[in-house]
Amino acid sequence: MGFNLREKAKENMIVVAHRGVSGGNIPCNTITSCEIALKQGADMLEVDVSCSADGKLFLFHPLKEVAHLSKPLLLGAMPYALIRKLHYTNFDNATTQFTVADFDDFLEQFKGRCFINIDKFWSNPEKIYEAVRRHKMEEQILVKSQLTKKVTDIMEQMAPELPFMPVVKEVHPLHEELLRKKINYVGVEVLFKNEASPLAGEEFIEKMHRDNILVWVNSIIYDHRVQLSGGHSDDTAFTVSEDYGWGWLADRGFDIIQTDWPGMLIDYLKKTDRYYK
Numbered sequence: 001m002g003f004n005l006r007e008k009a010k011e012n013m014i015v016v017a018h019r020g021v022s023g024g025n026i027p028c029n030t031i032t033s034c035e036i037a038l039k040q041g042a043d044m045l046e047v048d049v050s051c052s053a054d055g056k057l058f059l060f061h062p063l064k065e066v067a068h069l070s071k072p073l074l075l076g077a078m079p080y081a082l083i084r085k086l087h088y089t090n091f092d093n094a095t096t097q098f099t100v101a102d103f104d105d106f107l108e109q110f111k112g113r114c115f116i117n118i119d120k121f122w123s124n125p126e127k128i129y130e131a132v133r134r135h136k137m138e139e140q141i142l143v144k145s146q147l148t149k150k151v152t153d154i155m156e157q158m159a160p161e162l163p164f165m166p167v168v169k170e171v172h173p174l175h176e177e178l179l180r181k182k183i184n185y186v187g188v189e190v191l192f193k194n195e196a197s198p199l200a201g202e203e204f205i206e207k208m209h210r211d212n213i214l215v216w217v218n219s220i221i222y223d224h225r226v227q228l229s230g231g232h233s234d235d236t237a238f239t240v241s242e243d244y245g246w247g248w249l250a251d252r253g254f255d256i257i258q259t260d261w262p263g264m265l266i267d268y269l270k271k272t273d274r275y276y277k
Contacts, residue, residue: 003115003139005163005186008043009214009255012276015266016117016258017042018220019061027068027088029059030098031109040263044115044142044256049103051124056080057103057131062120075100103128107135117142122151129159138162144189144216147174155183165189165216170197172204179211187214187256194230205253216256217249219265234261242268250274 008014020033021040027033034045048061053076065073070089088098110116121128121143132141144165145151155164160182166174169191178185188208190199198204208215218228221235229249237245246268249257259265269275 005115005142005214006212008115010277012043013250013269013274014043014115014214014256015041015262015269016044016046016216016256017262018046018258018260019048020045021260021262023091025090025094025096027090027096027098029061029068029101030088031101031106032098034106034110037262038110038114041266042114042262044117045110046117046119046258047106048119049124049128050075050120051127052080052083053077054079055127056083057124057127058083059101059103059106062123103131104135107131107137111135111137111140114140115142116140117144119144121145122154125154125158129162132162142186147178152178152181152183156181160184163187165214167191168199170199172199175208175211175213185213187216189216189218191218191228192230193227197230200230200252202253209253214255215253216258217252217254218258219246219249220258220260234259234265237261237265237268243272247272247274 017037019028021036022028022033029047037045047059049057050060050062051057060075062076065071065075068088069086070093075083083100086100088096090096118128118141122145132138138161142163144167147166161184163184163186165187167189172188192199205215219234221233232245232248234245246265250269266275
């Protein structure tokens with residue numbers, strides 16, 4: 001199976017499962033949560049990658065030890081052997097059977113099956129890129145980052161073939177510059193507080209599409225006080241209406257939606273003829 005985000009976006013709305021699908025006794029950022037996301041139809045898995053004190057990569061969101069392990073630990077300061085013995089806790093703080101996943105095991109499990117967005121890539125770019133190349137999965141991987149000279153230098157010098165998206169807030173002033181760089185600039189992730197933001201405007205999205213750039217939007221909510229998509233979110237899909245939460249994003253012309261509810265989002269998009277292009 002070949003992997004090309006631009007070609008895939010011509011077929012259907014690309015749905016990204018944020019840290020897989022978690023709930024009940026299933027923790028996020030586990031191989032099981034990712035398998036559930038694919039069963040629900042997600043096109044892409046978003047996972048967080050961290051590094052142990054002795055240089056081993058594993059799936060875990062930094063600084064979420066208390067939230068997900070119910071322990072005041074700092075995994076990045078621990079040896080890998082001890083990390084692998086830890087068990088996630090569930091939403092009732094009961095210990096689960098799920099342990100912290102090895103990054104190589106994760107890559108091998110999902111090789112050839114879906115797109116993968118590696119979050120926290122920039123904390124250990126060389127190690128992560130080496131693992132991706134070792135598994136021959138460059139086409140499947142997407143990396144995103146705030147724009148800095150360090151980031152663009154690394155992409156140009158180390159990984160020019162990896163699909164890359166800058167993360168921009170309210171404006172995207174460096175679009176033309178990125179087009180000129182030796183980077184696989186495939187899209188842009190936009191963050192906006194309200195519908196009046198230029199990044200939420202049809203003119204901006206049409207401009208990106210003319211330049212063959214995809215536009216990623218988030219319906220996820222980290223903190224309800226910080227809106228990532230102008231109030232059109234997973235939360236408002238359930239508390240206001242699916243049309244307001246998800247339909248607005250699809251109708252605006254965004255190509256990629258990251259959600260915590262991929263199965264329900266895909267069902268809605270299909271039911272309303274918004275999924276297939």
